[in-house]
């Protein structure tokens with residue numbers, strides 16, 4: 274998968290690769306620019322996970338997939354096994370550059386992440402947690418379109434009025450028609 278050119282949706286020219294040290298500054302800038310989505314504390318956590326991965330490799334428990342376009346990192350996922358579970362994984366982060374949204378990048382990146390978890394890491398199920406705030410309506414639509422089930426909402430989880438939505442997808446299930454549009458191919 275790594276290094277392979279992909280033709281996905283409307284944005285044809287992008288490729289996936291592992292995280293490198295040079296990615297940290299641009300990816301953290303990208304994350305920090307999404308102030309409506311991520312607090313400074315959350316951006317700091319993203320930076321810590323990148324550092325952990327670069328220092329300790331797979332032993333860190335954090336996996337990253339980076340999407341590059343025009344030789345620039347423009348999107349990434351961070352994910353890892355949930356300790357003491359059987360094949361359960363958490364999607365810690367998925368971020369796509371605002372200027373490239375709606376072009377199938379998130380779909381391709383998430384499908385590639387699922388494939389990596391399923392085939393290389395032996396994962397069976399992927400969880401994604403996100404805020405219940407209205408600002409995340411597009412994110413909710415994205416997970417729904419990707420075939421994720423909303424299995425729980427924890428009211429006031431992050432702070433009063435800001436709950437946590439927990440989405441899940443079983444990775445052995447083929448994408449259904451409603452979950453896969455004609456533009457997504459990985």
Ligand SMILES: CC(C)(COP(=O)(O)OP(=O)(O)OC[C@H]1O[C@@H](n2cnc3c(N)ncnc32)[C@H](O)[C@@H]1OP(=O)(O)O)[C@@H](O)C(=O)NCCC(=O)NCCS
Nearest residue numbers: 367368369374375376377378379380411412414415418454
């Ligand atoms: C959520 C996010 C990753 C989606 O990335 P994207 O590249 O814009 O998504 P895609 O273009 O691949 O869309 C895939 C599908 O999701 C759905 N979708 C995406 N954006 C949507 C929107 N704004 N409204 C409705 N549906 C949407 C669509 O069904 C779309 O498929 P289609 O275009 O073939 O119909 C991106 O918007 C993002 O980075 N958001 C901010 C960070 C975030 O919320 N991360 C997740 C929480 S940690």
